[in-house]
Amino acid sequence: MSKDLTKRADDFSKWYNDIVAKAGLAEHSAVRGCMVIKPSGYAIWEKMQQTLDKMFKDTGHVNAYFPLFIPKSFFSKEASHVDGFAKECAVVTHYRLKNADGEIVVDPEAKLEEELIVRPTSETIIWNTYRGWVQSYRDLPILVNQWANVVRWEMRTRLFLRTAEFLWQEGHTAHASAQEAIEETERMLDVYAHFAENYMAMPVVKGKKTPNERFAGALDTYCIEAMLQDGKALQAGTSHFLGQNFAKAFDVKFAAKDGxxxxxxASSWGVSTRLMGALIMSHSDDNGLVIPPKLAPTQVVIVPIYKGDEGLAKINEAVAPIKQKLEAKGISVKYDNRDSQRPGWKFAEYEMQGVPVRIAIGERDLQSLTVEVARRDELSKQVMPIEGLEQAIEKLLTDIQNNLFKKALERREKTTHTVHTFDEFKQALEKGGFVSAHWDGTPETEQKIKEETKATIRCIPLNNKQESGTCVYSGKASTQRVLFAIAY
RNA sequence: CGGGGUGUAGCGUAGCCCGGUUAUCGCGCCUGCUUUGGGAGCAGGAGGUCGUGUGUUCGAAUCACACCACCCCGACCA
Structure with missing residues (x-):
């Protein structure tokens, strides 16, 4: 029987949950709001990590690791930062359990002098540390990244998109000038955008957040915003110019050349396992997951079609050199010659898992020296000669990667609406997608639009065209359009 | 955290209103044979703290209360 997925058109949310479960990416854990990332899901995350980590290193960053726990007092040093995170912090108050008449209880004798916060982000502990690292301009810049888990006690969670604990990387850099810190902030935004578009095949809009949507403690928050298949926007990565806020809070000073x-x-920047959600909702279809080749743990799966042990032995023999040649090209290949599942079952299974290319090879192919090649993105099949197959597959993987980006870009462009009146604005929102509209620049208007329509300003696109117009809500003068959307 | 809903085998479910044999069915799982170019067929078999706890009752999957988890809608957030 088929593992039926809910259709996207019927219930997008349910489709997403189904796909996470049926592609074996993650599941809920015994702890509320926390997920277990299963091997298939973690393998994709590892590909993302590897790629990003190299990009960070190539832009001069090094990795380090800071503690999971943050003394409560650190947290209150930067006022807006506390405000932003106070409501969702897990707090450690004790350090010991004891056995009380057969029941394990928290030992009231073991209360911590100072309570510890489980990091929701690491600015405070890191800037407290940087104080000891910096005395002179010669100690700058500090370009550090850490791969870590963080905890934000969310009330409403969804696998990958929003969980109480999640995995991410956080870059924390220290610079001698505002200009340099801003350049860093922009550079890392570019890195994220490059990764999203060229590896995840997911077009993003680079932009700046409005003050309302800014990171707690930042002077400016930059973001990459993605548009998903259901017409909702998703913040896929952020990069913050922190000014001197944390340096002042933690007294990190340096002597310049002139003394x-x-x-x-400072800057900080991060992307999280939320990218997994973005990836799924960008490309996948009613048959299951679709993974762009550059992030697919398995890029090609080979399925043998045979009768009897002898038949399989012949195919095994034919597959060995094919697999070897593909691997020599750096393509990751899985040969699934398990006898416990039939070919049709395997076809459906690997489609669910999103493997970009499937090669089927049977007795007929041995005669004609061909194989059947199926591409996941278009669900189409063609017969190819074994001779030179590795070149053809290599090209096909590139085609799939490009095609996924192109389709996602076309979808975004088709669902981006430019509007002039509030009526048009509301109509456009119902269709889903980005709504490009004039805004008078005030938080009050932004708030009112949010209350009336649930739409938020996703970003003010970088290099935005300046044009005079009137605010779609207040009718006041405006100098540029901004992007609104319903967001995750 | 507020409102609504759901929880029965690995998954999906019947039974619950109206308490009373051995808890239903499908998929999956195990064994065997036949199969293998799109989720195989037949035969046999295993598998259950009915989400957890407390209570009501001669008797609880079924009734009551509390708790836990998930889903939907709000508020909050990456």
Whole structure:
């Protein structure tokens, strides 16, 4: 029987949950709001990590690791930062359990002098550490990244998109000038955009957040915004210019060349396992997951079709050199010659798992020296000669990668609406997608639009065209359009 | 965290209103044979703290209360 997925058109949310479950990416754990990332899901995350990590290293960053726990007092040093995170912090109050008449209880004798916060992000502990690292301009810049888990006690969770604990990377850099810190902030935004578009095949809009949507403690928050298949936007990565806020809060000063003491300038930037959700909702279809070749743990699966042990032996023999040649090209190949499942079952299974290319090879192919090649993105099949197959597959993987990006880009363009009146605005929102509209620049208008329509300003696109117009809500003068959408 | 819903084998479910034999069916799983170019067929078999706890009752999957988890809708957030 088929493992039926809910159709996207019927219930997108349910489709997403189904696909996460049926492709074996993750499941709910015994702990509320926390997920177990299963091997198939973690393998994709590892590909993302490897790719990003190389990009970070190539832009001069190094990895380090800071503690999971943060003294409560650190947290209150930067006022807006506390405000932003206070409501969703897990707090450690004790350090011991004891056995009380057969029941394990928290030992009231073991109360911590100072309570510890499980990091929701690491700015405070890192800037407290940086104080000891920086004295002179010669110690700058500090370009550090860490791969870590963080906890934000979310009330409403969804696998990958929003969980109480999630995996991410957080870059924390320290600079001698505002200009340099801003350049870093923009550079890392570019890295994220490059990764999203060229590896995830997911077009993104680079932009700046409005003050309302800014990171707690930042002077400016930049973001990449993705548009998913259901017409909702998703913030896929952020990069913050922190000014001197954390340096002041943690007293991190440096002596400049001329001997003057000044506070250090900062940036921070991060992407999380939320990218997994973005990936799924960008490309996948009613048959299951679709993974772009550059992030697919298995790029090609080979399925033998045979009768009897002898038949399989012949195919095994024919597959060995094919697999070897593909692997020599750096393509990851899985040969699934399990006898416990039939070919049709395997076809459906690997489609569910999103393997980009499937090669089927049977007795007929041995005669004609061909194989059947199926591409996951278009669900189409063609017969190819074994001779030169590795070149053809290599090209096919590139085609699939490009095609996924192209389709996603076309979808986004088709669902981006430019509107002039509030009526048009509301109509466009119902269709889903980005709505490009004039905004008077005030938080009040932004808030009112949010209350009336649930739409938020996703970003003010970078290099935005300046044009005079009137705010779609207030009718006041405006100098540029911004992107609104319903967001995750 | 507020409102609504759901929880029965690995998964999906019947039974619950109206308490009373051995808890239903399908998929999956195990064994065997036949099969293998799109989720195989036949035969046999295993598998259950009915989400957890407390209570009501001669008797609880079924009634009551509490708790837990998930789903939907809000508020909050990456």
């Amino acid at each position: 003057a003491l000044d506070y250090v300038w």
